[in-house]
Amino acid sequence: MTVSGLDLLASSETAAHATPAQTWIAGGILVATLVLLATEKVHKTVLVMLAGGVCLLLGQIWGYFPREEGHHLPVYVRMIEWEVIGIVIGATVFVEIAARSGAFTWVSVKVLKASRGDPFRLLVLLSILTAVFSAFLDNITAMIIIGSLTIVACRKLELYPKPFLITEGIMTNVGGLLTLISSLPNIIIGKAAGISYAQFVIVTVPYVVVATAVTMLAARRMFGKAVAPLADTQARTRNLTLVNAFDEWETVNDRKFFRNSIVAVIAVILLFAFHGQIPLVRDFGIEVVALGAAALMMLLHSDDVERDLDHVEWSLVFFFTGLFTIIGVMDLAGVLSAVGRLLDGLTAGGGNVALMWLTAGFSSVTDNIPLAAMLARIFGPTTEAAAAVPAAQWWAVVFGANLGGNVTPIGSASTVVAVTILKKNKLKVTFVEFVKIGGVFAGLQLLVASAYILLLQRIL
């Protein structure tokens, strides 16, 4: 595990010890920030950057930041988890260019045709594809691609698209558990816990397989006739003709670019998975792999680098810089230790399973990134209890943060996109209607995850 700038700050002899008053004031700022984040009254990036500035000011007044001889690196630069930001920037640019080749739309149409137009096969295959895409793309892009195809396919097949889109929105969060870079909480937790890409996949894939099966069976039962397999031969023939009328190559404009992108995506996945075993590459984090892949794709297939860089979610990058600054100061002010003790109390008796449900509950109503970042710091290497953190505790946070977003339509970006696509196609989903469906799905997924956490506790 690498030692961050914050570790150095915390261990510095010049760092001051926080007083109870400072802990309360800093805690108040944290709570106010989280509440404002949940209300979405102010743009989250602006809010977090302002709060980060206030925290820095207080940290300076309270004497948390040591004066160093010969170093002029701003203190907040060392608080930021640059590995996380590197992955976000590198993966976004790489995926943006790869997606432009038509590789993902090509695969989507292939999968649609494999469904033969049967509603239940379509639901299962598109949901699995959504989960797989979420593992490699960001959840929003995955949902936009699959959701758009779903709308077009349902129109042709005369199917009601709502069950399909809601299930897909929910499956993006299940797919978000597949790899270390599938979601931002994974990246943050993985970095703090020192979990490698391969380790992450080995632990989460069995869960994702079972959760997908459970979700599909629940969807079949919940949506009834809308997703029932076709019994009539004439209808099966008609639907087969309609899906076969799709041509996957229509989504590809340049076959060389397409082939190169497929090769690049596979190569990057392999590099992520085995970077720990490859000489030289293993000396760097996977953020270097992501940034390197992005640079190579821009060199080979970008006719407008500025445009490709515009696709980086700069608001997210700034959000992270502010968030890591806040969490750094909170740690120094003793707030995170206090939250850790509070969590111990709240989850007493329930252990990691209770922690997972608590994390899921929080993630269902607000952004799961601050929570993941805070818990990563609480359980991370700078806290006293770091050495004693059991591995299952990290997984509880990972499962909770990812699955909690399935409860409400605003719980995750992908469910927001699913609802947006439905609205654009004149199909309304009310908050209550979504919660009735999403709550059942999330409840089942969390129950399976609870059993899995208990199993992990025994074997890890």
Added chain:
Amino acid sequence: MRDKSIDEFQAIFERASIPVLDIRELRLARAAVALKGDSLDASALAVAAYLRRRFQTQIRAYWSASAARSATLEAARGAGCDVHPRGFGSTEELVGQISIERGLQLVILPEPPDDARRVVDLDPVVEAAPPPILLIRRPVEDPSAVFRRILHSLSGNFRQTRNSEYSFSLVEDGGHVLLLHTIDESDLAGVREALQLTPDADDEDRAALLERLARRGERYLKAVVAASRASPYDVQYRLATGSVVEQVKAELRANPYGLLVIGCHEGGVSRVSASDYQLMHEVRDVAVLAL
């Protein structure tokens, strides 16, 4: 940004699919026949009478001065046509009479291939008259034979594919329609238009463009055939590459057809390509329906 991406991806998948082809057979309620006083007037009237019997079509008869001098008008009345009160003296007058007539779905025009004393110029009528024009090019003994085997030439766009409804409506029960889709290699601009290519596809090579167009054309044809599957006539398709004119002529030489369907028609507007014009003038042995 997010909304824009959703729209963009929906457009990509719409393009990857083919539009749902809701091909309904036309109810031929109103048609017209233009009598010019030439050798094929009787054949045109025979076809009109056949349509009237088959579809209960109301037939309007337009006539020129030379038609009025012959017994043609009496024959028209005898065939149950509603004869226009005024004759036409020029192409413009005929087009004017057709244009103000509401609800006309077809105009039957006798057009002997070697008519030196032309009263009506064919091209302006096809261009300006709102309904499709059925050209009678040779004497018709059995009008039903015209509609027993139909060759429909398609060059690939969606509107034109939808126009298969004309062939499907006119073909006799137990008859045969061949949809001949020819990809014209020389018309690369047309290829790009048909594929709705975006500007960033400039580097795609010619062979790849043609291959895409062929795949797209075949998907259209399969969908049309699938849409007509339950009908009491046989529909086949053939995909060809090369000159549209040469492919159509070769097919006409190889098999006996009664009617050739060309062009494209939508919302009262005809779109006839250069190849269609050439076919319209050069095909002499079968009736030609210029959509």
